Amino acid sequence: MIDRYARQEILPEVGAEGQARLAAATVLVVGAGGLGCAVIQYLTAAGVGRLMIVDPDRVEESNLHRQPLYRMNDIGQPKVHAARAALEHLNPNTRIEPVCERCSSVNAARLTECANVVIDAADSFAVTYLLSDTCQRVAKPLVSASVLGLAGYVGTFCGGAPSYRAVFPDPPRSAGSCAESGVLGTAVGVMGTLEAHLALALLLDWRPTVLARMLSLDLRTLHVGGFSFARATEPAEPAIPFIAPAEVEAGDVVIDVRSLAETPVSPFPSALRIEVDALERAQLQLPVGPRVVLCCRSGLRAWRAARALRGQGHDRLALIAMGE
Secondary structure (H helix, E strand, O other), X not given: OOOOOHHHHOOOOOHHHHHHHHHOOEEEEEOOOHHHHHHHHHHHHHOOOEEEEEOOOEOOHHHOOOOOOXXXXXXXXXXXXXXXXXXXXXXXXXXXXXXXXXXOXXXXXXXXXXXXXXXXXXXXXXXXXXXXXXXXXXXXXXXXXXXXXXXXXXXXXXXXXXXXXXXXOOOOOOOOOHHHHOEOHHHHHXXXXXXXXXXXXXHOOOOOOOOOEEEEEEOOOOEEEEEEOOOOOOOOOOOOOEOOHHHOOOOOEEEEOOXXXXXXXXXXXXXXXXXXXXXXXXXXXXXXXXXXXXXXXXXXXXXXXXXXXXXOOOXXXXXXXXXX
């Protein structure tokens, strides 16, 4: 009988020893959407011993064009449970652990603790910075990717390499989403497959290392770019952390920067409602002692507001990305 992994074990970069390394490895995958579907299928097929898959969402019909791991009869089911059912049919030797939770500052340390490699497939700036901060503290390698429309990037951070913050100390002032800007399923599949490839390279300890590398692809023009950021330095300023809503404390000053039209009622009853443009224009008379917590949907406007308040002398700041 031909061994399941015979074709990849032939490779000198894998071999029997490398295959054993994969079987003994644990990979944490945050996100079971378009990127994550490609990641978890290829890692399962390659024989990674244990996959922890984290995602709070349920399968929707609008997911299926770019998340072909799921089927029509999965609609309404938690993605992580539908993924486990499909992956167990693909390779029963891989242990699949579904975690139907949102990755946040409450659980990030626990989730990353036992992972050999962490993969950010959530396509969320807040999650990327959170995972980078966590992986940097515990010296775990992080593979992160993002895709929108027909273009994306993938990079390898932490684990002895510079963090995501060293390359991107600030997120963009604004960013589109798949729902707003669109995305082609093949583009997401390519980037997710690259994430899986880089994770395998890290698990197999290829030399030279793939750490501290960034690869960008424009799949409309077929332009490929990339660079090494091995000499990037960490930001001098302390990071403004992302926290979970449950971590808001009684003494915090909470500012919800979303408009009343966008969110008529804030989830924080005592929150001040000040939009980010107003925070950037005006010097607010806020108490200096308490922590100021800023929240919005994606975290980007909260970040802009926090940067403005830091410039006004406030140094106890935190961010909340409320999500969709």
